[in-house]
Amino acid sequence: MAPEPDDSASALAALGIEGVLSHMPGGFFVYRADTDEGLIYANEACCRIFGCDDLSAFKRLTGFTFPGMVHPDDIVRVEDSIARQIAADQFDMDYVEYRIVRSDGAVRWIEDYGHYVETKAGPLFYVFINDGTEKHERHRKELASVSAELAEAHVREAEHRSMLRGALSQAEAANVAKNAFLSNMSHDIRTPLNAVVGYAELIRAHLDEAERVRAYTDRVLDASHQLLDVVNETLEISRMEAGHVQLVMAECSLSSAVEQVRRDFAETAERRGIALEADVSGIVHDRVEADVVRLTHLLSQLVDNAVKYSPPRTTVRIVASEEPGSAGGFSTFRLTVADEGIGMDAAFTDRMCLPFERENNTTASGVQGTGLGLTIVRSILDLMQGDLSVESTPDAGSVFTVTLTLRVTHADDAGEAFGRRERTGEVRRILLVEDNELNSEIACCLLEDAGYTVEVAENGQVAVERLGGAAPDAFDLVLMDIQMPVMDGYAAARAIRALPDPLRSTVPIIAVSANAFSEDRKRSLESGMDAHLAKPLDIHRLERLIATVIG
Template sequence: MKIKHWLQKSIPVLLTVLFCMFSILSLTTIIRMQGNARVVNYTGIVRGATQRLIKQEMKGSSNDKLIGYLDEILMELSTGEGENGLTALEDTQYQELVAQMHQSWKELKDEITRVRRGVDDQLLFELSESYFDLANRTVSAAEQYSETSVNRAKNTLICLCIGFAVIVVLFWIYSRRQKKVQAALDMARHASEAKSEFLSRMSHEIRTPLNGIIGMTEIAQMYPDDRGRVDGCLQKIGMSSKYLLALINDILDMSRIESGKIELEYRVFHLKDMLEQIYGMFQQKAEDSGVDLQVTCGGLASYTVIGDDTRLSQVLVNIVSNALKFTPPGGRVTLEVSQREANDHELSLEFLVTDTGVGISEEFQSRIFEPFEQETDRQYGGTGLGLAISSSFVKMMGGEISVNSRPGEGSRFTVRIRLRRPAQDADLQDTPQKEAKGNMYDLAPARVLLAEDNDINAEIVTVILEENGAHVKRACNGKEAAELFAASPEGYTLILMDIQMPVMGGLEASQMIRKMNALQAKTVPIIGLSANAFSEDIDKAMRSGMNGYLSKPVDMEKLLETVRRFHS
C-alpha cells in the first residue's frame, strides 16, 4: 500500500517537473535566440559601418563619432556589457574572431590617423579589405553557433516529449488497476487544468499542440474499451506532436527566411484533407474554451492542387491559433475557403479567418507581420514570430496576407494565393500505396542493415520493420556498419544510415561502402536518417552516395514506404 501511495504522489510530481523542464527550456531557447540574433545583427553592423567610415576617411571626411560607436560595439560583443543589450556568445571560435577584429580595428584606427596626416591611403584600403573578410567570418561563426544551440535544444525537447509520453502511459496503466478509476480520472483532469493554466503563459505556438495531446490522452483514458475512439485520439495526438515539432522550428525558420535559405516543396495534396487536419487539431481546444469553431470549403473547381501544403497549413494554423487565443468563451472562429478565379491550370483561392475576439488596434495592425511584434497591453504570451513567418511564407508562394480589425469587434485575416492544378483525374502521387497484407506493408524478404547509435531510435525502427516482414541487423556506428557490410555484402538488400554517430558518421560510412570492391557495394540502396532536414544536409547525403533521406523524428509511414520502394 505504501508503494501505491508513493506512486500516486510521485507520478504527478514527475509530470509537473517534466512540464517545468519543457517550458523553461523552450522559453530559454527563445530568449537565447533573440540575443543571438542581435549579436549576429550588430556584428554585421560593424562591418557596414566600418566600410562607410573607410570611404569617408579616404575622401578626407573625418568621423570620430562613428569611430567611438564602433569601439563601443566591438567591446560589447566581447564582454556582453553595454547599452545595446548584446550578449557575449560562449563560443571559442567566435570570441577568437572578435579578438582578431579588435586587433585589426586598432590597426585600422592607427592607419586612419596616418591618412589624416597626409599619408597615402593604399595601406588603409588593404587593411580594410582584410578587416571586412574577418567581419564576414565572424558573422558566419555567430550564425553557426546560434543554429547549433537551437538544434541542441530541439533534440532535448524531443526527448522530454518522449519521456512525458512514457510517464503518461505508465500512469494510465496504473490507473486501470485501481478500484477507484473515476477518482483517478478526476485527479488527472484537475492536473490537466493546472497544466493548461501554467501553459497559458507560454507562447500559443507551443500551447496549442500540447493542449491537443493532453486532451486526446484524457479522452482515450475515459474510453479505454472504445477502440474507435481511442484510435481517433491517437491519430490526433500524432498530428499534434508533428505540429509541436514544427513549431519548435519556428525560430530556425525565421532565421533561414531572412537569409533566403528556405525553399518551398511543391507536391499534390487535397485541400479538404488539410482542412480536416487543422480542424482536428483545434477542435478540443475550442470546446474547452467555449468557442464555436467552423471550417468550411465548397464550390471549388478542384480540391486536389499542387503546392507546399506544409507551409500553407503552418500559415493557417498560426492564424487560427491566434483567433482562438484572443476569442472569449461564447465567441466564434471560422475558417472559410473560397474560389476567386479558376482555369484549367490553376486556382486563385481566398482563405478567410474571422473571429469575434478582442480585436487589434489600428496602430498595431501596421506592424503585426513583423518579427517579435506584440501588443504590449496584452498578457497572452507568445513569441511574436508566428504571423511574421506566415507572412513570409505567403509572399514566397506569390500570395498576399492582410488583416482588418477593430478593438472589441474581432479580427479578419485574409490569405490569397494561387495553387496549380494537377493533370485531369490525377491521383495524389505522394499517397503511399499499401500492399495486400491488410494495413501492413509486405517487406519480406528485405534484409536491412540499420546503423543507429541511439538505442530507443534503433528499437523503434527495428520493431516497425520486423512487424512488416523485414529482417533487421543493427550496427551502433558507421564503422561497425561498414564492417558488417564488408563481411557479407550479399546479406543486405538495404541500409538505413544515421548521419551523426560516434566513431564514424553516416556520410563517411556511406562513402566507405561505395568504395568497396563488391558489386553490391555500388548498388545497395542507402537511406540517410538525421535530425537535420535542411536542403544542404540532404545534398551532402546524396553526394556521399546515399539514395534517399528521412528526417527525424522519422515518420513511420514514410519509412515503410521508402523501404518498400527501394527494396522492390
C-alpha cells in the first residue's frame, strides 16, 4: 500500500532538505527498499518527466511505487541489475536504464542513478533520474550504424573471400595451363632444335654425298621454320595479353592480302601433297581500310592449321566474299578457310581459342604447335571487332569463317599498301645495311646466289655516305636493318630521303629487321621506307616484296 502523503513530508522535514530537492532540475525520489517499494518522496522534476501536472497526478499514474514507475517489461531486469550492483559494491551508485510510460502514453527512456542506505526508518533507495531518450536514440542510431558497417564489412569480407577463392581457382587453372604449356613448349622447342643440331652433324659427316646433304638441308629448314613459328606465336600472344598491340589502319587490297597468304603457303602445301586454292571472285569492293599485317596474320594462322592437319591428296580453300548491301561506306566481308583434314570434336570447339589449348598434343597428333594460333586469331578479331565461327566434323574437316566489317575506299591501284617510288625496272645492285657480321654473311650469300650484286654498309651513317658519294644509279635497292650502332635504320632512311639528288633520295628501301610487329612496320613506312620484311631473311618472300615495291 502507498504511504500517506504526510509520511514523506515528515521524513524529509526531518532531513531539512525538502525545499532544495523540490526545485532540482533533475528527477529525485526516495523509496523503501523493503515491503512494496513504496515512494516516500518525489520532486517536481519527476512529475515533469512523467508528464504529470502535480504530485497527485504522478501518484495516480505510478501508484507511488518504484515498480509502478518502470515499464512492466523492464522491471524484472532492472531490479535484478540493482541487486547485483549492490551486492558487488554498497558504496558506489548503481546505474540502470529502463523505459517509462508517460501520462500521455509516450514511452521514454530513463537514466537511473541510485544508492542504497540503511536508516532508522529502515532501508531506503535514494534515486536521481533524467530523461535519456534522445541520448538513447543517438546510441541506438550509432549502434545501428556500426551494425550496418559491420554487416557491410562482413559482406565485403565475404565478397573478398569469394574473389580470393575465384582468383585462387583461376591461378590454379592458369598454373595447370602454364605447366602444360611449358611441357609442350619444351617438347616443341627441343624437337626442332634436335633436328637442326642432328642434321647439321649429319651434313658435316656426309659432305661428299650431295643427295643426302640436300635431303638433310631440307629437314634443317623445316625444323627451323617450326622453331620460328613457336617463337613468333609465343611473342605475339605475350604482347597481346600485355595490351601492347594496336591496329595500324591503312588502305589495302583485300584480294592481294588473300593472294599473299596463298603464295606464302603454296610451297609448304605442295610439299605435303595438298592443293591450296584461293577464290576472291566474291569481293565487290577490293580496296578497304584495315591493318593488313594483322589481317594476313590471322588468315595465315588459319591456313597454317588447315595445311598442318590435312592429309595428302586433299584441298585447302581460301574464299573471300562480300555480303550484299554495303552502307555508310562500310561493307561486311567473310574470309573462309576450309580443309578436308582431321576435324575437331564439338566439345573442343568451345575452348579452341583458349591459350595453350590443343585437342591432342604434339606426340599424339604428330603436328608441331603450341596451341596459341587460334588464341592469336581470336585476339586479333577482338581488336578488329570481328567474329570467328567454325563448323567441324572429326575425320572430315573444318570450315573456319572470319566475319569483318571494313571501311570501303575507292582509290585506284596506284595507292598500294607500300609507298611506291617512281623507279621501275630490274633490281640487280643492292646496298645491304647490316651491322651483324653473321647476318651480313648469310644475307650476302643468299642474295648473290639469287643473282644480285651486293655491297655492305655496317651502319646507317655509312649507308648514307655510301649513297651520297656513289653514282646516282649505283644501287637499285637498299635493304635496311633497324637496330644498329652510330645511326639506326629509321634515321638512315630519313637521311636518304633528304638527299638533294632525286635519283639518290628515291632509291627503294626495304626494312629487313628482327623488329617484326605491326607497329614496327608502321614506323618503317613513316620513316620513308617502302616496305618491311621480318627476319630471318626469306629470299623468296624478299623477291615477291621487291616485285611489289618496284612494280
